[in-house]
Amino acid sequence: MSAVNSAAAHPEEHHDLPRGxxxxxxxxxxxxIGTMYLVFGTLMLFVGGLLAELIRSELMTPAMRVLSxxxxxxxxxxxxxxxxxxxxxxxxxxxxxxxIPLMIGAPDMALPRLNNWGFWLLPxxxxxxxxxxxxxxxxxxxxxxxxxWTMYAPLSTQSGPGADFAFVAVLLLGLSSTMAxxxxxxxxxxxxxxxxxxxxxxxxxxxxxxxxxxxxxxFPALMAGSIMQITDRHFGTHFFSAAGGGDPVLWEHIFWxxxxxxxxxxxxxxxxxxxxxxxxxxxxxxxxxxxxVYSFCAIGVMSIVVWAHHMFTSGMPTAANIYFMLSTMxxxxxxxxxFFCWFGTLxxxxxxxxxxxxxxxxxxxxFGIGGLTGLVLSDAAADQQYHNTYFLVAHFHYALFGxxxxxLFAAFYYYLPKMTGRMFxxxxxxxxxxxxxxxxxxxxxxxxxxxIAGMPRRIPDYALxxxxxxxxxxxxxxxxxxxxxxxxxxxxxxxxxxxxxKATDRVWEGAQGLEFTLPSPPxxxxxxxxxxxx
Amino acid sequence: xxxxxxxxxxxxxxxxSPYPILLSGAVFLLGLGLAxxxxxxxxxxxxxxxxxxxxxxxxTAWFGRVVGETRSGVYGHQxxxxxxxxxxxxxxxxxxxxxxxxxxxxxxxxxxxxxLASFTSRAWSAYTPWPxxxxxxxxxxxAGRPFQVVAPWGVPAVNTLILLSSGATxxxxxxxxxxxxxxQLKAGLALTILLGALFLALQIHEFSHAYTRLGLTLxxxxxxxxxxxxxxxxxxxxxxxxxxxxxxxxxxxxGDFSPERHFAFEAVTWYWHFVDVVxxxxxxxxxxx
Numbered sequence: 001m002s003a004v005n006s007a008a009a010h011p012e013e014h015h016d017l018p019r020g021x022x023x024x025x026x027x028x029x030x031x032x033i034g035t036m037y038l039v040f041g042t043l044m045l046f047v048g049g050l051l052a053e054l055i056r057s058e059l060m061t062p063a064m065r066v067l068s069x070x071x072x073x074x075x076x077x078x079x080x081x082x083x084x085x086x087x088x089x090x091x092x093x094x095x096x097x098x099x100i101p102l103m104i105g106a107p108d109m110a111l112p113r114l115n116n117w118g119f120w121l122l123p124x125x126x127x128x129x130x131x132x133x134x135x136x137x138x139x140x141x142x143x144x145x146x147x148x149w150t151m152y153a154p155l156s157t158q159s160g161p162g163a164d165f166a167f168v169a170v171l172l173l174g175l176s177s178t179m180a181x182x183x184x185x186x187x188x189x190x191x192x193x194x195x196x197x198x199x200x201x202x203x204x205x206x207x208x209x210x211x212x213x214x215x216x217x218x219f220p221a222l223m224a225g226s227i228m229q230i231t232d233r234h235f236g237t238h239f240f241s242a243a244g245g246g247d248p249v250l251w252e253h254i255f256w257x258x259x260x261x262x263x264x265x266x267x268x269x270x271x272x273x274x275x276x277x278x279x280x281x282x283x284x285x286x287x288x289x290x291x292x293v294y295s296f297c298a299i300g301v302m303s304i305v306v307w308a309h310h311m312f313t314s315g316m317p318t319a320a321n322i323y324f325m326l327s328t329m330x331x332x333x334x335x336x337x338x339f340f341c342w343f344g345t346l347x348x349x350x351x352x353x354x355x356x357x358x359x360x361x362x363x364x365x366x367f368g369i370g371g372l373t374g375l376v377l378s379d380a381a382a383d384q385q386y387h388n389t390y391f392l393v394a395h396f397h398y399a400l401f402g403x404x405x406x407x408l409f410a411a412f413y414y415y416l417p418k419m420t421g422r423m424f425x426x427x428x429x430x431x432x433x434x435x436x437x438x439x440x441x442x443x444x445x446x447x448x449x450x451x452i453a454g455m456p457r458r459i460p461d462y463a464l465x466x467x468x469x470x471x472x473x474x475x476x477x478x479x480x481x482x483x484x485x486x487x488x489x490x491x492x493x494x495x496x497x498x499x500x501x502k503a504t505d506r507v508w509e510g511a512q513g514l515e516f517t518l519p520s521p522p523x524x525x526x527x528x529x530x531x532x533x534x
Numbered sequence: 535x536x537x538x539x540x541x542x543x544x545x546x547x548x549x550x551s552p553y554p555i556l557l558s559g560a561v562f563l564l565g566l567g568l569a570x571x572x573x574x575x576x577x578x579x580x581x582x583x584x585x586x587x588x589x590x591x592x593x594t595a596w597f598g599r600v601v602g603e604t605r606s607g608v609y610g611h612q613x614x615x616x617x618x619x620x621x622x623x624x625x626x627x628x629x630x631x632x633x634x635x636x637x638x639x640x641x642x643x644x645x646x647x648x649x650l651a652s653f654t655s656r657a658w659s660a661y662t663p664w665p666x667x668x669x670x671x672x673x674x675x676x677a678g679r680p681f682q683v684v685a686p687w688g689v690p691a692v693n694t695l696i697l698l699s700s701g702a703t704x705x706x707x708x709x710x711x712x713x714x715x716x717x718q719l720k721a722g723l724a725l726t727i728l729l730g731a732l733f734l735a736l737q738i739h740e741f742s743h744a745y746t747r748l749g750l751t752l753x754x755x756x757x758x759x760x761x762x763x764x765x766x767x768x769x770x771x772x773x774x775x776x777x778x779x780x781x782x783x784x785x786x787x788x789g790d791f792s793p794e795r796h797f798a799f800e801a802v803t804w805y806w807h808f809v810d811v812v813x814x815x816x817x818x819x820x821x822x823x
């Protein structure tokens with residue numbers, strides 16, 4: 001596909017390699033910034049995971065044993081916010097920063113300093129989110145936000161000071177995502193190597209183009225909404241309060257106008273990694289490149305006009321319910337095209353099942369279940385029954401753990417040897433996969449059953465009839481959590497270990513793309529002179 | 535639009551820079567101060583003040599650095615194209631921000647208020663937010679707070695004229711720059727800044743008039759809320775635009791910008807025209823109709 005001239009190894013590299021803390025704090029290099037995103041996202045994945053373990057500890061048995069009801073509300077809220085905004089989004093952004101310049105033959109991101117600003121807005125946002133817990137220890141306030149990650153009014157209007165910190169954190173996150181998105185869009189539009197037309201851009205970069213467009217198209221709406229929440233709380237406005245002619249449902253519209261595309265913002269980057277992994281380990285070219293590009297575009301457009309399927313129980317007019325039901329079902333068509341292309345890539349390939357491939361296949365299965373149960377929920381009539389139950393919790397964990405998180409593991413294992421120059425332990429990787437797959441299903445399959453049986457979500461206690469399945473779910477959660485330590489150990493020993501097999505430039509036998517023509521690990525500066533793509 | 539870099543000009547990747555993380559620190563301090571202050575913790579003034587200082591200092595230093603790099607000629611056409619795309623997408627995100635605020639206005643006016651009114655007539659749920667509530671716009675206020683609206687054909691109409699003229703003067707300055715008439719450039723910029731400042735002065739007058747004479751405040755139900763959030767955020771953008779125009783004028787006075795290369799000038803004019811268009815929408819949908 002492409003040939004690289006000798007520019008990969010930059011002759012002046014040793015002179016301008018920054019050292020010490022400044023290298024990270026003042027970073028302008030896309031690989032360094034990408035690495036910081038990945039480290040921060042992984043850290044937050046474990047923070048969010050610990051909160052999840054707290055939730056499952058409380059729910060392991062009936063009665064309140066571990067947390068107070070107030071603390072439980074705060075824990076589920078922060079679990080959701082951390083996982084979405086501080087774990088999965090930074091991890092996908094980290095992959096984008098590290099990989100897109102390598103994939104399109106660019107010397108760096110288009111706007112390197114802006115790039116660093118985008119990253120360094122994230123840790124302050126995470127601090128603001130949890131700071132109210134610290135303040136509570138000092139006797140100030142009631143702890144952090146306790147409304148659930150959707151921050152519905154009027155609960156969010158009446159909630160304690162923690163809500164203000166969360167809304168300010170949302171503003172910082174929005175700023176960060178907007179800056180990162182602008183940068184990624186400009187990079188793909190302006191930094192491609194000569195000869196790399198848009199229809200030759202690797203699918204991962206394409207998936208991020210649509211993701212970035214979505215972020216620019218919806219995050220400012222949530223920022224505007226957060227500002228209105230703050231004015232409703234403290235400056236006497238009535239945007240979300242019927243007492244002044246406003247409407248709490250308006251917040252739901254604003255939130256989900258952002259929140260539904262957000263699902264695809266989480267999903268698309270890993271849907272972009274998947275064809276690379278599947279094609280490598282099937283030793284076949286990607287099937288249906290163009291169809292996948294157009295599917296990404298269609299998903300992007302459609303995801304903006306289906307938001308209120310999250311609100312079938314909020315009391316919208318029937319006509320609105322029907323429109324949102326039908327448009328939601330229609331979005332499964334471009335998603336099905338993606339599935340079809342993934343199967344097409346696998347079809348009659350010479351498949352081998354290394355760890356990244358296992359996670360990619362796990363993604364297809366688990367996200368498939370998440371998608372199909374989503375179809376069940378998209379039925380406006382049936383949703384009345386399912387909506388506030390554990391069925392919904394199980395559904396979106398299949399969609400968001402089964403999709404993005406499995407996809408991120410696939411991407412991690414796929415690119416880790418490229419980034420570090422060393423192979424990870426395949427044995428540990430496989431243990432990680434199988435234990436994750438089994439434990440994940442043990443956690444969330446019972447929750448489908450609990451939901452159908454009528455167990456409401458977001459309630460810290462439950463009726464005795466739900467006890468056995470909750471116990472199973474919690475035990476699964478403990479195994480799932482512990483399993484991720486294997487992943488952490490495997491990554492750390494690959495990054496810092498001196499031993500281990502050296503990775504070749506191509507890393508995997510069937511790997512294609514400009515990034516695999518570079519040495520492993522790639523030098524600090526790459527493609528200072530652009531490669532030539534035929 | 536294949537992006538071929540100049541053969542003798544590798545893309546400029548800046549050295550490690552302290553400004554991004556300092557700017558993040560500033561934003562963090564501002565956010566922390568805000569969250570503390572709205573909850574009546576006076577300690578919030580410290581981070582707020584410190585954050586504002588840090589913000590101003592860092593932005594000045596960062597942009598100063600970029601100006602220095604521009605003068606030293608490290609930016610080629612490809613870099614400039616990055617800046618163009620970047621500014622364009624930034625304005626797109628701003629557009630979404632204002633579109634959401636307009637969406638809120640339309641929702642409150644055309645859906646929320648009529649919906650609330652429909653409850654008053656139902657026997658099973660005689661809910662009414664305040665006595666004699668009806669589905670009219672302006673929606674009246676919560677109980678006991680009557681107010682009047684700002685008349686569109688007074689100050690707002692004058693402000694429309696002012697902003698439209700400022701769009702013309704900034705274009706006149708641009709024509710002067712392109713033709714190499716520096717005097718016209720400086721005069722056009724100075725005029726635009728004056729018009730922007732005049733607009734802001736009138737807007738402040740109008741706000742104080744609304745608060746003291748008309749009884750129209752943030753508390754005046756959804757009408758007051760949407761009125762002030764839309765005009766307020768627009769005013770904030772005019773303020774930022776005026777500051778940016780002033781920086782451009784200072785640079786023009788120092789001899790920056792050539793007839794061919796003047797992206798910073800163009801970026802600010804894009805922003806200014808964007809703010810202009812938002813005002814036209816405001817005039818039609820907030821003040822007039």
